Amino acid sequence: MKTITILSILTGCLIASCAGNAMTKQTADQVSVSTTQETEVSNETPTTYDIIGLLWRLSEIKKGMDVVYVDRTQLEVDGMGDVYTLRFADGNVTGKGTSNNFRAPYNIDGASLSIEAAAQTLMATIKESAVLRENEFFDYLTSVSSWSLVHGILTLVTVDVDGNETVLSFVAE
Numbered sequence: 710m711k712t713i714t715i716l717s718i719l720t721g722c723l724i725a726s727c728a729g730n731a732m733t734k735q736t737a738d739q740v741s742v743s744t745t746q747e748t749e750v751s752n753e754t755p756t757t758y759d760i761i762g763l764l765w766r767l768s769e770i771k772k773g774m775d776v777v778y779v780d781r782t783q784l785e786v787d788g789m790g791d792v793y794t795l796r797f798a799d800g801n802v803t804g805k806g807t808s809n810n811f812r813a814p815y816n817i818d819g820a821s822l823s824i825e826a827a828a829q830t831l832m833a834t835i836k837e838s839a840v841l842r843e844n845e846f847f848d849y850l851t852s853v854s855s856w857s858l859v860h861g862i863l864t865l866v867t868v869d870v871d872g873n874e875t876v877l878s879f880v881a882e
Contacts, residue, residue: 760797760856765804765863765879767793770841772875779840789838793846795863795879802850806843808832813850822856822865849877 770777784790794804802815802824813827827847834843852867863879 759858760863762798763796764882765795766882767841767846767877768862768880769878770875771878773873777840779838784838787836787838789836792838793841795850806846807837808834809843811847811850817856820855820857822853824850824853826851849875 766781767779768781769779779793781790784792789807791805792807796803797815800814801812803810803812805811806829809830809832811827811829813825815822815824827850829847837843849865849867852869853865854868855866857864857866861881863881865877865879867875867877869875
């Protein structure tokens with residue numbers, strides 16, 4: 710009787726173990742399908758609806774071969790966690806440079822983006838990030854020529870009067 714009970718328990722464990730492996734494989738397959746679906750979705754052309762209403766924080770600046778990463782943690786420590794932000798809504802882009810808030814009309818036509826000159830507050834800048842000066846940030850915004858949104862990163866491409874390209878990358882809060 711004890712032998713039959715032990716065999717029954719072992720058989721039950723073996724069946725449960727096999728079922729557990731199938732469950733793991735099924736989960737892995739589901740993850741694979743889910744990842745494929747996400748990739749397919751992320752390759753679609755983004756629309757303005759994908760960026761509107763979100764608070765975007767500058768995370769990286771690329772000038773030619775030079776890349777500067779914006780250390781948001783250090784900015785927080787320095788009391789500047791709310792700098793270099795954007796929010797698109799109601800036909801305007803708003804945000805903050807270092808000391809000053811701004812608002813500017815924008816226009817998106819497919820991959821093209823233009824931002825008009827910004828109206829801004831006139832606070833004196835006492836503390837400025839070593840990464841980027843406020844007036845440079847505003848200059849970049851008014852020289853944006855195109856945008857993209859890939860894997861949650863909003864990229865704004867600017868071109869200066871000499872044809873040099875600077876790419877600003879933002880992540881949503």
